[in-house]
Amino acid sequence: MKLEDAIQSNKFKNPQQKATLNCLYTAWWLKSVLSKELKPFDLTHEQYNVLRILKGKHPEQMCVKDIAGRMMEKSSNVPRIVDRLVAKKWVKRATSAIDKRETVITLTQNGINVLETSTASIEALFNRILTLNDTEANQLNGLLEKLRETEG
Amino acid sequence: MKLEDAIQSNKFKNPQQKATLNCLYTAWWLKSVLSKELKPFDLTHEQYNVLRILKGKHPEQMCVKDIAGRMMEKSSNVPRIVDRLVAKKWVKRATSAIDKRETVITLTQNGINVLETSTASIEALFNRILTLNDTEANQLNGLLEKLRETEG
DNA sequence: CAAGGATAGGTGTATGTACACGTATTTAAG
């Protein structure tokens, strides 16, 4: 769907303004497609992200701060997302022996299982819906990083 | 900041996967920059969107459904966002005379004022930080719409 | 070692999202 149809407006001040709206809308679209696919696994988008981040270091543990540093949305409240993963027995929480301020998180076997089946589902979804070729995807990456250039 | 630094990872399966993450991250970045700029006006990103949508039709009224149709995030809970705008006396709520199921929303003069000053602030911000030229912005718009091609 | 600051993580609150559901009203069908 064209952006104009999605938000029922074609009054864009300039291509740059349209690009920011397009970017926000595309992200919302991606998130909602992802969330729908994750729902049967009783996983939210953010819980899935935390599991993936943990998998990246597995079987090593990670502390809450390390997880937070790898999240897309920098103000995610990792302790509370971990609460929910603990409740579902997909991760375990323990106090670090080295630094007692740190809470270390470990994936359980159940956590690994749910992550693997849900990831297979997500990858199949993306293969179906993502039609950009490599050149286009690289170009998009370049433009998005240029957009964020003035960050900081 | 490069995506790799932002999420402390460079393990992307392919350029398409990286592009989806890049898009999600860019949207988060845009939202947080916007929200920071709106904070002094006691406006959230979503409240600002509703005011802008109302301005688009002003001085006509709009019903809740029409507002919802123009929102980026299609599952926004418009009645509750309107609650907060009513509390700040920036909009007024009334039952439609034509269709009593409808609630019609009108901008107040206060609402127009806060929208104008905040919009000036947002536009100045975007002029500072958005460095894409027209060609690049158009290219980005094209790629994002191609990404969403399989929608529906 | 003691004191002050930095750091890690948990918690409270306001706001928003996603989704299910209830109520009032309108529209359509018989």
Next chain:
DNA sequence: CTTAAATACGTGTACATACACCTATCCTTG
């Protein structure tokens, strides 16, 4: 006209974000 379906909106709940604040622990420096 009467009844059933559709529509518009509000509300309840679980989850997440944004941000301020608290406590425990560690580190630095005198």
